[in-house]
Amino acid sequence: MDVLYFAWVRERxxxxxxxxxxxxxxxxxxxxxxxxxxxxxxxxxxxxxxLRVALDQELSDFDAPLAGVREVAFFPPMTGG
Amino acid sequence: MRVxxxxxxxxxxxxxxxxxxxxxxxxAIVTFTGIVRDNAGGLSAMEIEHYPGMTAKALEKIAAEAVxxxxxxDALVIHRHGRMAPGxxxxxxxxAAHHRADAFAAAEYLMDYLKSRAPFWKKExxxxxxxxxxxxxxxxxxxxxx
Numbered sequence: 001m002d003v004l005y006f007a008w009v010r011e012r013x014x015x016x017x018x019x020x021x022x023x024x025x026x027x028x029x030x031x032x033x034x035x036x037x038x039x040x041x042x043x044x045x046x047x048x049x050x051l052r053v054a055l056d057q058e059l060s061d062f063d064a065p066l067a068g069v070r071e072v073a074f075f076p077p078m079t080g081g
Numbered sequence: 082m083r084v085x086x087x088x089x090x091x092x093x094x095x096x097x098x099x100x101x102x103x104x105x106x107x108x109a110i111v112t113f114t115g116i117v118r119d120n121a122g123g124l125s126a127m128e129i130e131h132y133p134g135m136t137a138k139a140l141e142k143i144a145a146e147a148v149x150x151x152x153x154x155d156a157l158v159i160h161r162h163g164r165m166a167p168g169x170x171x172x173x174x175x176x177a178a179h180h181r182a183d184a185f186a187a188a189e190y191l192m193d194y195l196k197s198r199a200p201f202w203k204k205e206x207x208x209x210x211x212x213x214x215x216x217x218x219x220x221x222x223x224x225x226x227x
């Protein structure tokens with residue numbers, strides 16, 4: 001699946017998107033997998049209450065299942081308007 | 082209903098005039114425009130990042146909900162991304178309804194949802210560095226009234 005990062009999440013991880021080969025069942029599982037990779041991921045995901053997630057470009061939750069999902073995006077709370 | 086996401090500036094006057102004159106069965110037009118604000122005098126620019134695949138879809142969903150809830154004749158959302166100087170227009174919404182109460186309420190609804198449900202992130206660029214604008218608890222709480 002493609003994993004996208006925006007705003008300070010993108011800056012902390014250092015890339016805007018990447019392709020991730022994962023069997024994670026839920027978003028939270030994927031976060032745990034990524035966090036275990038390297039310090040920059042652990043830092044970006046240290047407080048998931050400060051993050052939002054979209055699955056296939058729809059806002060979702062960290063306990064949502066990832067089955068069939070092609071695009072996961074992590075970002076801080078939005079500041080539009 | 083029209084939703085536009087673009088980097089270029091837009092012509093607020095022309096957009097508002099075209100929107101207001103498009104229909105003759107709507108007696109009330111409300112417009113709102115958001116401007117890059119320089120609170121402390123140290124802002125050199127605002128940079129707005131967005132999620133290209135999701136932005137237009139999210140805005141269309143919000144606008145469609147406003148149209149249906151207040152039986153609007155029409156709704157317009159224009160939102161920019163990229164780098165803007167203080168004083169530049171970031172975005173505008175316009176709503177057309179039979180009467181003003183619906184036009185005002187729908188415009189407020191659009192703004193409340195654009196603030197915290199449309200995938201934009203603002204970064205303030207100043208002389209001393211850059212900082213992401215944090216979402217306010219008030220913005221999230223504002224959604225509860227709808």
